[in-house]
Amino acid sequence: MSNRMQTEHGEIIISEELIATLAGVAAVECYGLVGMSARAKLKDGIAELLGRDNLSRGVEVKQVEDQLSVDLYIIVSYGTKIPEVAANVQEKVKYTLEKLTGLNVTQVNVHVQGVRVADK
Numbered sequence: 001m002s003n004r005m006q007t008e009h010g011e012i013i014i015s016e017e018l019i020a021t022l023a024g025v026a027a028v029e030c031y032g033l034v035g036m037s038a039r040a041k042l043k044d045g046i047a048e049l050l051g052r053d054n055l056s057r058g059v060e061v062k063q064v065e066d067q068l069s070v071d072l073y074i075i076v077s078y079g080t081k082i083p084e085v086a087a088n089v090q091e092k093v094k095y096t097l098e099k100l101t102g103l104n105v106t107q108v109n110v111h112v113q114g115v116r117v118a119d120k
Contacts, residue, residue: 003015003016003019003063003068003101003103005102014103016061016063017056019068019070019097019101019103020056020059020060020061020070021056021059022096022097022100022101023056023059023061023070023072023093023096023097023108024036024056024058024072025096026092026095026096026097027059027072027074027089027092027093029092030085030088030089030092031085031088032076032077032080032081032085032088033074033075033076033085033089034074034075034076034077034116035058035074035075036057036058036059036073036074036075037058037073037074037075037113037114038057038058038073058072058073058074059071059072059073060073066103066104067106068097068103068104068105069105069106069107069108069109070093070097070105070108070109071109071111072093072108072109072110072111073111073113074086074089074110074111074112074113075112075113075114075116076112076114076115076116077115077116078115078116078117082112082115086110086112089108089110090108090110093105093108094108
């Protein structure tokens with residue numbers, strides 16, 4: 001599904017893949033977030049950490065009429081306050097998507113798939 005906007009000069013089409021990528025990039029800029037996790041079910045209770053080129057795989061975008069809903073699957077850093085990290089991710093993603101696309105984001109749901117301990 002694409003998001004279409006009509007302007008005086010023609011039509012603008014924003015793909016869901018682009019929205020997912022923008023949301024993923026905005027999310028990984030937040031403190032305490034290690035990276036995105038695959039949306040698929042966990043394998044043996046272990047979340048797969050995605051590389052920077054696969055950020056959109058950890059994001060699910062749903063649109064109903066003009067309402068946009070985003071689900072993010074993340075892995076947080078050990079020792080951070082998970083609710084604070086999740087709230088920061090929600091605010092950053094909502095702000096970024098609304099600013100860059102002009103779309104109305106009604107929900108940003110954060111699914112914490114795991115915690116990662118820093119390698120020494």
